[in-house]
Amino acid sequence: MFHINLLLYFCFVIKLCFKYRLFFAFFFIFKIGFAQDDFHNLGIKGTFHHGFIAPHKPLVNEVIKGHTQIFELSLYKNTVGERQWEQYFNNPKIGISTMIINTGNDESLGKAFGILPFVEIPLNQWKIKWNLKFGFGVGYIEKPFDRETNYKNLTIGSHFNALIFVNSLWNLPINERFNTSLGLSLTHFSNGSLKRPNLGINLLSVNCGIGYNFGKKKQLVPFNEVNKEKKWNSFVAVSGGVKEIPPIGGKKYLVYSFAYQWIKTTSNKSGFGGGTDVFYNTSLEPLIKRVQNEDKGTIGNFRFGIHGAYQLTLGKLTLQLQVGGYAYTAYKDNGNIYSKLNSRYFVSDKLFLNLSLKTHYAVADFIEYGIGFKLK
The missing domain is CATH 2.40.160.20 (Porin)
Structure with a gap:
């Protein structure tokens, strides 16, 4: 994986x-500097x-x-x-x-x-x-x-x-x-x-x-650098996905997530920041019963996390690597560390479409699709 x-x-x-x-x-x-103007x-x-x-x-x-x-x-x-x-x-x-x-x-x-x-x-x-x-x-x-x-x-x-x-x-x-x-x-x-x-x-x-x-x-258009303002921006995103858990051919479960994030623009190409995540994964309740022999009820489907992020900006498209840890998780089998490969496409100055792959170490958790908004 x-x-x-x-x-x-x-x-x-x-x-x-x-x-x-x-x-x-x-x-x-x-030679260095191979020149071509058109x-x-x-x-x-x-x-x-x-x-x-x-x-x-x-x-x-x-x-x-x-x-x-x-x-x-x-x-x-x-x-x-x-x-x-x-x-x-x-x-x-x-x-x-x-x-x-x-x-x-x-x-x-x-x-x-x-x-x-x-x-x-x-x-x-x-x-x-x-x-x-x-x-x-x-x-x-x-x-x-x-x-x-x-x-x-x-x-x-x-x-x-x-x-x-x-x-x-x-x-x-x-x-x-x-x-x-x-x-x-x-x-x-x-x-x-x-x-x-x-x-x-x-x-x-x-x-x-x-x-x-x-x-x-x-x-070739002459280089004209316009330095971006180095400031903090905040974002919210809501997403959802579907995943299947063992055994093969088993039931599929819905997954939802909410993210709040701060990103500091540090150059014209990139930025750093962090944020918080709330996950509601309906596959965790049966996994907790099966693997941990516990019954946490629907509260076991919740996970709360804090992540750090690095971002590249290519016009309307941003690519992020996020690495985080769970502040709360009832399901322990896949550890406390998670990561996301995240992409956002801005359809306007504020509104964006969100696509992410969430993983635990060498195992994919789920792909999520969503929508988000730049607050400031």
Whole structure:
């Protein structure tokens, strides 16, 4: 099962390896400051990934039979700094990717497919650019768990799943139209405990790609930094979700949450803060009876937590990593620490849509969907 700390560790290792080792090697081979004042505004790219399923849990070994291959086709827009956030993030690519995946196990997993919007951010301004591409969307597994016909697949219990993708890559422009890349990626499938089993699938891959730019040429907008006011903002959000608890094929339970949060803007790109969470998880009452042999009644469904948060702001979209601890929980089996990978899309200056993945260590708790409001 995916856990956000695994993703952060993966990105951190890639950053250390490339930033402090390979950067200096490329420094002496290619000149710094590769200049280009205009760009074709659209592009298409094909990428081939070769890798393996990472056995993050012992049961995952049951579905690992061979190497994996991913065929990725991306359509993207080259931003030129027309919006302020684009300039802060070195004029990233934004687009949508489709994937066809050979899982290496046609018998238990079959083929997999995915589609996801993404952003690809340059982390330097050299001729060979080090980019970080990430996105999340929808994935489809051809052969999920089936008690009678596919009982060996204990990783995924549903056809449709959340798809999370991260690629740390080097990008080399050949000319104004063609570019190539070499990278290391993580592709994750999980249904957030909507249907058991849900250990999740993590694909680690090396990849290479070739892209072609087309469309109208646009001039790069001169950098014009407008510093955001460094102040505290407060937010409220209400969300809900559905989860299934063991045994496989069991009853589904509703989950509700309320969050109040403070975020301090510390730069044009990011901020820090914290908040409080109230969860009402209707699956906890039967779990407390079954696992702890106690009867807490409906009060056992409540959990109260306090969390810290780091936020990235990309225009109307904000991405947050939250790590918290329970001030009260009657159910003890999954510990007192929780985390959230949270995204918010502002449909107006105040109103936003909320999507989060909540986890405990290496186990997803649930996916929640909601709405929120910026108070000040």
